[in-house]
Structures are given as C-alpha cells and as structure tokens.
Amino acid sequence: MVATETLSKYSTWHHPYTPAKEFNKRTAYFSMEFAIHQGLKIYSGGLGFLAGSHMRSAYDLKQNIVGIGMLWKYGYYDQGRNKDQTLQTNSIEKNYNFLEDTGLEVEVEINGNSSVKVRAMVLRPDTFRSAPIYLLTTDVEGNDYLSRTITDYLYDANEQTRVAQSIVLGIGGAKIVELLGGTDVYHLNEGHALPAFYYLRDRGIKKSQMVFTTHTPEKGGNEERDGYHLNHFGFFGRTLSEPELQKEMVNGNMINYTISALRMAKKANAVSKLHAKVSKAMWNGHGGANKIIPITNAQNLEFWQDKDFQKAWKKKDTKAFVKRKIALKKELFELVLDQTGKLFDPKILTIVWARRFAGYKRADLLLYDMQRFQNILKNQNYPVQIIWAGKPYPMDFSAIDTFNHLVSFSKNVSNLAVLTGYEIELSKKLKTGSDVWLNTPRITREASGTSGMTAAMNGSVNLTTNDGWIPEFAKDEKNSFVLPELEHTLPIEEQDKLDSQHLYAVLEDKVLPIYYEKPEVWQEIVFQAITDVVPEFTSERMARQYYKELY
Incomplete structure (x- = not known):
C-alpha cells in the first residue's frame, strides 16, 4: 500500500x-x-x-x-x-x-x-x-x-x-x-x-x-x-x-x-x-x-556557506572568523596530507585554483615565468601554499596534459599540491579552507564562473581576471584583487604573457603583503566580499x- x-x-x-x-x-x-x-x-x-x-x-x-x-x-x-x-x-x-x-x-x-x-x-x-x-x-x-x-x-x-x-x-x-x-x-x-x-x-x-x-x-x-x-x-x-x-x-x-x-x-x-x-x-x-x-x-547560500562564517560575518567578529578559518584549513590540509603526503601549515596563506580543467581557464598560468614563480614559492617573508584541483574532460587530452604536468611539477615541492576527486564535498573544503580563490580565464571566455561566488561566501578572496560575473562584483583591493584588464583580441600568447606578469605583480605587491602585514585590512576585504556577494549572487x-x- x-x-x-x-x-x-x-x-x-x-x-x-x-x-x-x-x-x-x-x-x-x-x-x-x-x-x-x-x-x-x-x-x-x-x-x-x-x-x-x-x-x-x-x-x-x-x-x-x-x-x-x-x-x-x-x-x-x-x-x-x-x-x-x-x-x-x-x-x-x-x-x-x-x-x-x-x-x-x-x-x-x-x-x-x-x-x-x-x-x-x-x-x-x-x-x-x-x-x-x-x-x-x-x-x-x-x-x-x-x-x-x-x-x-x-x-x-x-x-x-x-x-x-x-x-x-x-x-x-x-x-x-x-x-x-x-x-x-x-x-x-x-x-x-x-x-x-x-x-x-x-x-x-x-x-x-x-x-x-x-x-x-x-x-x-x-x-x-x-x-x-x-x-x-x-x-x-x-x-x-x-x-x-x-x-x-x-x-x-x-x-x-x-x-x-x-x-x-x-x-x-x-x-x-x-x-x-x-x-x-x-x-x-x-x-x-x-x-x-x-x-x-x-x-545557494544555505547549501554553500559555512554557518560559523555566516555568524561571524553578521557580527563582524574577526576573532571568531579567523578561528573558524584556521579550523577549516586544518580539515582541508588533512586531505592534502592523505593524498600527497605533505604537511601544510594553517598559518600560511593558501591559494586554490579549482574548477574544470580547460585550456582557456589556464590552470598553469602561475608556471608561465618559472623564475618569478620560484621566487614567490621560496619567499620566506611571505610564504605561500598552492592547491590545484579539477576534472578535465576525459577526452580533452590537452587539459589532461596540463593536469599531469602540474602533478609532475608539484610532486617534490613541499608547498604545492594537486588533489583529485573534485566534486561537491571537495569543492566545499577548498572554498572554506583557502584564503585566496584564483581565477585565470582569458577575458570573454568565462561566461560566469560561479565558484568565485561560493568562495567569497566562505572568506576566500577572489584573485581574478575581470571576466564572467566579476565585473558585476569586484572592487579591486576592497572585496577582491583584479588583474588589469587586457584587450581580448590580443593573440592568446600575448594575453598569457601579460596576465602572468600581472598575476605575479599582484601577488608580490598586494595580496601577500596585505595578508601578512595588514591582517585587519585583509579581514575587511573578506567581510566586504561576503557583504557584496550576499544576496546579489545567491540563487534566491x-x-x-x-x-x-x-x-
């Protein structure tokens, strides 16, 4: 019956x-x-x-x-x-x-x-x-x-x-x-x-x-x-x-x-x-x-935003927010340890690039100028940890090559990791457990790019090209960090070169110094990002x- x-x-x-x-x-x-x-x-x-x-x-x-x-x-x-x-x-x-x-x-x-x-x-x-x-x-x-x-x-x-x-x-x-x-x-x-x-x-x-x-x-x-x-x-x-x-x-x-x-x-x-x-x-x-x-x-805010982050943001309680961020970084880093054998430090600024692997999204943009990238990786004054994750289409061999190149490059570098299993739960962990959400599509190629919205909801600051939804949201150095906008008709080789240079400069001159030297300013950016993403970029x-x- x-x-x-x-x-x-x-x-x-x-x-x-x-x-x-x-x-x-x-x-x-x-x-x-x-x-x-x-x-x-x-x-x-x-x-x-x-x-x-x-x-x-x-x-x-x-x-x-x-x-x-x-x-x-x-x-x-x-x-x-x-x-x-x-x-x-x-x-x-x-x-x-x-x-x-x-x-x-x-x-x-x-x-x-x-x-x-x-x-x-x-x-x-x-x-x-x-x-x-x-x-x-x-x-x-x-x-x-x-x-x-x-x-x-x-x-x-x-x-x-x-x-x-x-x-x-x-x-x-x-x-x-x-x-x-x-x-x-x-x-x-x-x-x-x-x-x-x-x-x-x-x-x-x-x-x-x-x-x-x-x-x-x-x-x-x-x-x-x-x-x-x-x-x-x-x-x-x-x-x-x-x-x-x-x-x-x-x-x-x-x-x-x-x-x-x-x-x-x-x-x-x-x-x-x-x-x-x-x-x-x-x-x-x-x-x-x-x-x-x-x-x-x-x-959907209810599904994606951590409830403790939400409470701390509403009260503008920096201490509670930072405490929760540290706890969630530790959770994410347990997964990093399990998959890669690397111990990440929750006190260190952690950058995540995570989405579908596709050529125009440029997962490997950080590796464009290897000397500058190495300088960032080895800077003891402003240490950094970087995680990549995402699923290439199984027949997109170029994207698979990029994924495997990152795996090979990061394998023996202590502050780099590539994770597998990028589905809803890992996506949540990466957004709640990161400090910076890196988004690097060539301009006009990313129709929207909603991962940055749920990252912002959880205190991960967008570092991004000015594409997709970003022009409707971003206030540079107020709620995000935006790379200088290029003319999208430039040859892609030139776009990649210029965007990589801008990315290194923004990291070296803005993101890292603010995070380590001006934590109160960093937290203002975090709170402002949540304020600007809610409710305008919620599915309600x-x-x-x-x-x-x-x-």
Missing part, C-alpha cells in the same frame, strides 16, 4: 508545498546535469552546480517548477591516480536507493529504433530540499543492449551516443512532462535538450512557452552537427522534409543547437551581463540574438529573476 501511494504521489506533478502566488506558473527545467548532493553523482561541473542551486532555491521559494534530467549509470567519471600520481579516469556503477520509480515510461525513436524505452525516476523534494527532479534512464528491461547504454556516461565521447542522449533528454523528457499533466513553460538549460523544442513545436506548443539559457561562448558548448545525419537519427521527433530541413540548417548543412534554440524560444538569457554582450555579438545575424537578456548565475535572487524576466 505504501509503495502504491508513493508511486501515485510522485508520478504526478507534485510539490510538498502550495506554490507561492508569484511563482505559480508551471515550469519544466531541462538540464543535462544537476549537482544536488555529493552522493548523487550526475554532474560534471559548473552547469550542474548552477542547476542544483536553482532547484534548491526553487524549493526554498516554493516555486512551481520541476527539473528534468538524466540518471547517469556511471556518472561523469571517478577521478583517481595512476601509479605515478597522474590522472586516472574510472567508471564505477552508481546505485541510489533514495530515487523512486515513478512508473512513468515513454518511447522515443533513435536511429531507426522506434521503441527505445525511457523511464523516469524521481528525486523527491524532501530528500535534499530541492524542487522535484525527474531523472530519465534507458537502462530499462525491454531495451536492447545498445539502447540501455545511452544513459551510461554524462557527455559520452561517442558522437552518436551524444545525439541519442539529447533525444532522450529532449523528446523523452517532453513526453514525461506530458504524462505529468503538461506545463506552462519549457526551459532548456543549455542546448543539450534541443529536440524537445522541435517535438513541442509539432505538438502545437507555442513559442511563448519556450525559453532558453546559453551558458558559454566556447565552441564545444555550442554543439553543431550535420543536419542530414540528425534528421536520419530522429533528432527532430520526425523526419523533416528537405525544405523543412533547409530552414533549420546554418553554416552549410549544420544544425547549431544554440542558434536553433534561440530561434524557437520566446526569450533567452546569458549568464552574466558581460556574457550577454558576448552572446549577442556571437549570434547576431542568425536570428534570436535580440532575445538574449542577462540573468547572472548564482549559488536568480530563481526570482527567472520567474520575473524569463518565464
């Missing part, structure tokens, strides 16, 4: 609260990844962290929204080490006893197979205090082996599997929403679920009901594939005629997911004010660029803004 009640309760559009009047419009939020909890490994990085915080704040605000995502059998990957400490990618099956089978099952057509079964599991709202999230899987009895593997790996390296994943999330997700009773708004968080828009358009869903978020100016994040191949594969929910297909294609015979979503959506948003300008310039002339508004990404503001300006 209990099982039947549970099935009935969560196989209909259901929230454990009566939606607030201002947030009563039904919305389905499609995302390839959600980072809700360390124990639910269905995310890779920033996109998932953002979506997870959104769902948490939707719950807090009693919004009438549900998430539509994917139940990845092996997650993204588990990050380990080879014998020489270099990166090892492990695929380990995941099982979650807290997800419930809704009993909802639909079929989608993929590459001529018209009966691929898609089943929806649900993450109940009361499990992790989030809006309900329906997670789709093809690992279903009755599917053939190939079909069952579609939902194995987040961002599968096989191109055909990636297309199949988009069909499952988009069309499978849209069909699940229909079984839930439909919705007023369909929101695609990035272009992965684009097939939903094509399917819905054919079903008579109006343009006014479709909205879209673009997350990156990077080519890899704006997928583009051959239109004829996608048509044959079932991407559009039916086979388009030649004239219909020609209307959808750009750049020759290509379907650009972002351009198609912009054309079909009523409205779209970029994820920072700077990113909105960059996006409009990128997509100008393709149709839809004029719809792009800025809704800056943010993170963001979730409100989505309802007001996009839905």
